[in-house]
Amino acid sequence: MSELTLVAFDIETTGFTVDDEVTVAGFALPLGVRIFVQTNGRDIEGVSEVVQDRTECHVQLSTHASERALLEAVGKFSSDRLAGDDVLLAAFNGETWRSGFDLPFLRTRLTRTDVAWPFDELPYTDLLPLLTKRFNTTVGEDECRDLVGVYDTLCGGSAGELDSFAESSEAVSAFEAGEFTPLVLHNAADVLRTRELGLLAERYCSKSDFKLKSLTSTRYG
Template sequence: MVLEQVAFDIETTGFDADDELTVAGFALPLGVRVFLRTDGRTVDGVEAAVQEQVECHVRLSTHASERALLEAVGEFSRDRLADDDVLLVAFNGETWRSGFDLPFLRTRLTHYDVTWPFGDVPYADLLPVISKRFNTTVGEEECRDLVGVYDMLCGGADGALDPFEESSEAVAAFEAGEFTPLVLHNVADVLRTRALGGLAEQYCSKSEFNVKSLTATTQEYG
């Protein structure tokens, strides 16, 4: 049985332990689900503006605080991902000795004592699969970032959606309340991740995906 891939990516205010989550996005087979933190600011027309530029369906929900966003992600995961034959994938979301998205998420969840959202959800990181089974070397350097690897192996419209050249622009956009480009950036990233997941699925064996359970110990035995 082939599990249905769901690509995951987050946006944050930075990389430190006291930085915060601003956006979480999931690319599902029928569209993209985005959770946007607004801190009470106006977001009228953002979903429509994003949808005008994206071919697949985009559903956007807004949340007044980081805690509310985290709780909404948990509810979505329990309703849509758990026990539904899906495989959560990310690009450098969490590998053996590194990764960003899941470690960052854990730290922010502990800040509010919010339950881990990915019980009964298997996970595979795409970075090891891509780096080991595709040639991504340019000159003497191996390309290991999402945008670079996507442009090298896939190219196409998903990358063209992204209004930002650097990830720091997503931080500035959130601070300025420029939510449309921020959401577009996240949508572009989850679609890039989904495209790379599909590529790996097409050209690599199932054994190349180091699938692990994300169920927390207390969820598993509690």
């Protein structure tokens, strides 16, 4: 684990069905945050400046007119910046043994848009089972199993201050209304939360506690 650089990943979507689309894809790296936004042809001038002013790290934001363009840009970023660079891609409930959201959703949308799988040569770990099994996340009578709850319980850092959404579902209505600033801030908050939790786990958990899997596709190369 100590040889791998943890990069957190998270997406926002228009919903949960096979016909819904990816609207935002974000990555938190050691030197900052990289976010890809689908605009559906709309103008989001000024969003990048507002987001940068609100965050304590460097934010690089790019806009894409369609979901396909966003997915292609994510693939190029991954091959240029992540693959073969001793990176560990991490998500919170991105893909666990029996469930997960981000990676299954992404696979379907890549299939629908005929875009190549972006994460070849990358190892992956999901932080949800690690954090809820190796830390006590019970508050009162309830066990926290969502990203916000686990982050607030274990870290309570500044990443949560970026997020103006009470529920992740608000990202759907924000995209529909063209409210891109809170949408991007929500994604930035989530990837920063995820990375902080991953670094916390590295401090207090053994290497064997991290369950790694290869994301390289069977027919890659």
